[in-house]
Amino acid sequence: MRDLIVAGGGPVGLSTALYAVRAGLDVGVREPRVGVVDKACGEGLMPGAVAALRDLDVDLDGHPITGIRYVDGTRSAQARFRYGQGLGVRRTVLHDALTRRAEAVGIVPEQRPVREVLERGDHLLVDGEPTRYLIAADGLHSPVRRLLDLSGTPSRRRRYGQRAHVEMEPWTSCVEVHWSSIGEAYVTPVAAREVGIAVLTTERRSWDDLLTHFPLLVGRLEGRPHSRPLGAGPLRQRSRQRVRGRVLLVGDASGYVDALTGEGIALGLAQAKAAVEAVAGNRPADYARDWRRLGWRHDLLTHGLVSATSLSPVRHRIVHAAAVLPGVFDAAVNQLARPA
Known part of the structure; x- marks a missing residue:
């Protein structure tokens, strides 16, 4: 009988399996998709995520990220990371690096x-296979979460994301967040000559239409072809429980607030490590406590920012506020950037 089955072979699922191997557990991974999988995401790894992946001996290629910059017209505000550099990494590059590391330790x-x-x-029977535990790391719309009726009430305010890549030299080592009346555009350098652009909004519009609301970006990107946009959403997902018996939910499967603060991978890795420790110690209830401990900063700041900026007067003043209160902006950014 296995110690653990992991549902989901994306970055958080593979990281969960790597932590399990490190803990001496017999682990298997289930993933219905074939090969390296692309996904619409911001592709910026916070310093905590970079440190965790390097601790797992995952070799990463990408572009250094030194901080976060908010932009609105001619006004901007910038906060530099104080806990090491982040990294802009194509989703496919990240998944490939984790796949190779997993294969190196015998995880297929x-x-x-x-x-x-x-x-x-x-124990559990997972499709007839006995296992002591199951960890679901199967993403935003987790099939396991739905299968076990653990999904919470859907949010009435739905936000969606689209992402594309442009072949050009990055003009900044920060993740730039451009604010407009319809949402935010995230600019992430991911390679020496490649930039990722992601737009988050409540609007269901085409990529080209969304970009017209960010004139500074349109000016920089004019005449440059972009890759086919990928979409994701609704972003807000709730779970009623993170632990049910011998089943634990990690990463986006355990609930997701919004991509606005860019901490998804870092939080997912911290949850994966905590979940494996709970399984190895045969104390699954510990993970429910650790999940709350790990996520409170993220939930508080992200909920607050998403709720506040849903109000038009606040949205129009967010960059101004960050510029005139640089200490507050710096503290908020580094609360999210610091390792768990």
């Missing part, structure tokens, strides 16, 4: 989903 995902989970007292 099975190409199939989790369809049935049955409780058997001191």
